[in-house]
Amino acid sequence: DSGVTQTPKHLITATGQRVTLRCSPRSGDLSVYWYQQSLDQGLQFLIQYYNGEERAKGNILERFSAQQFPDLHSELNLSSLELGDSALYFCASSSGVSGNTIYFGEGSWLTVV
Amino acid sequence: QKEVEQDPGPLSVPEGAIVSLNCTYSNSAFQYFMWYRQYSRKGPELLMYTYSSGNKEDGRFTAQVDKSSKYISLFIRDSQPSDSATYLCAMSANGNNRLAFGKGNQVVVIP
Numbered sequence: 001d002s003g004v005t006q007t008p009k010h011l012i013t014a015t016g017q018r019v020t021l022r023c024s025p026r027s028g029d030l031s032v033y034w035y036q037q038s039l040d041q042g043l044q045f046l047i048q049y050y051n052g053e054e055r056a057k058g059n060i061l062e063r064f065s066a067q068q069f070p071d072l073h074s075e076l077n078l079s080s081l082e083l084g085d086s087a088l089y090f091c092a093s094s095s096g097v098s099g100n101t102i103y104f105g106e107g108s109w110l111t112v113v
Numbered sequence: 114q115k116e117v118e119q120d121p122g123p124l125s126v127p128e129g130a131i132v133s134l135n136c137t138y139s140n141s142a143f144q145y146f147m148w149y150r151q152y153s154r155k156g157p158e159l160l161m162y163t164y165s166s167g168n169k170e171d172g173r174f175t176a177q178v179d180k181s182s183k184y185i186s187l188f189i190r191d192s193q194p195s196d197s198a199t200y201l202c203a204m205s206a207n208g209n210n211r212l213a214f215g216k217g218n219q220v221v222v223i224p
Contacts, residue, residue, distance in 0.1 A: 002156060031210075043157070043201065043214040056210035090156055098210060101147070104156035 003027065004105035006091050012111045018079040021108045023091030025072055031055070031094045032074040033102055034066055038087040049074055050097045081112045116140050119202055119215025128224050132189040136202035136215045139183065143204040143213070146178050148187045151199045151217065160200075161187065192222045 003026035013019055025032050034046040036059075045058035049068035060066075063081075068074045078085060088109050092102040119136045126132055134148075145164055149157035161176040163169045163185075169176045177186040185204070189196055202215040 002158070004156070033210075042216040043203075043212075045211040045213075048210045058211050088154075092156075101159060101162055102212065103159065104149075106156045107154075109154070 002103040002105060004091055004093050004103055006089075006105035006108050008108055009106065010109045010111075012113060013081060015081055015083060015112055017081050017112075018077065019081065019110065021076040021078070021089050021091075021110075023074045023076070023093075023105060025074070025091075025093030026103055029093035029095050029103075030072065031097060031102075032068055032072070033092040033094075034060075034074070034076050035090040035092065035104075036087050037090060037107070043090070046076070055097060078110070083112050086110055086112045116213045117202065117204060117215045119218060121216045121218060123219040123221065125221045125223060126192055128192060128194060128222055130192050130222075132187075132192050132196065132220055132222075134187045134189075134200050134202075134218050134220070136185050136204075137183055138185075138204060138213075140204075140206065140213070141180075141183070142206035144207045145205045146176070146185050147203040147212070148174075148176055149201045149203060149214075151201060153198075157201055189220075192220075194222045194224050196220060197222050 005024040046060040048056040088107045092104045094102045148161040151157040166180045175188040199217040201217040203212040
C-alpha cells in the first residue's frame with residue numbers, strides 16, 4: 001500500500017458526461033500528479049500540483065481540469081467525455097516539488113460507453 | 114521518435130532464470146532513471162531509482178544506466194513467480210517534474 005488513496009476505483013459513464021476523480025496523497029506529501037494509462041499510449045503525465053499551485057502541465061486535454069485543495073487532496077475533472085477517454089487514471093504523490101520518486105495510487109478505471 | 118522506447122513484447126521465463134529488461138531514450142537531459150513494477154490492475158510501484166550513470170543493486174534486482182548510449186537495464190536474478198508483472202522504465206530531467214515512461218514489459222515467470 002503506497003499510502004495514496006484514489007476514489008472511485010471503477011466507474012462507467014456515457015459519452016458527453018462529466019466525472020470527478022479524487023485523490024488523497026501520502027501523509028506529508030505536498031505534490032500530487034495525475035497520469036493517464038491507456039493500452040496504446042502507456043502512462044502519460046497530465047498535470048502536477050504542489051501545495052495547491054499548478055507546477056507542471058503535460059498532455060492534458062482542455063476538457064480536463066484539476067485542482068488541489070488546502071487539505072492537499074486533489075480532484076481531476078473530466079468533461080464532455082469521449083470513448084477515447086476510457087483509461088486508467090492514476091494519482092501519485094511526492095514530498096517535494098521535484099517528481100523524481102513518486103508513489104502511485106491504485107488508480108481509477110474509467111469506461112466511457 | 115518517442116522519448117522513451119521499451120519493447121512491450123511479453124517475456125516468459127522459467128523460475129530461477131535471469132530476467133533482462135531494457136529501455137532506450139532520446140532526451141540527453143534525462144538524469145534520473147527509475148524502474149516501476151505494476152501488477153495487473155494495480156498502481157505502479159517504485160522498484161529501483163538511479164541517478165546518472167552506473168549500477169545499483171537491491172537484493173535480486175540490478176539497475177544499470179549507460180548515459181553515453183542512452184540505455185538503461187533492469188536485471189532480475191533468481192526470478193520467482195511473484196515477479197510476474199509489467200515492468201516500466203521511467204526517467205526525468207533535473208528539475209523537471211514529469212516522468213517519461215516506457216510502455217512497459219510484461220514478464221511471466223513460469224513455475
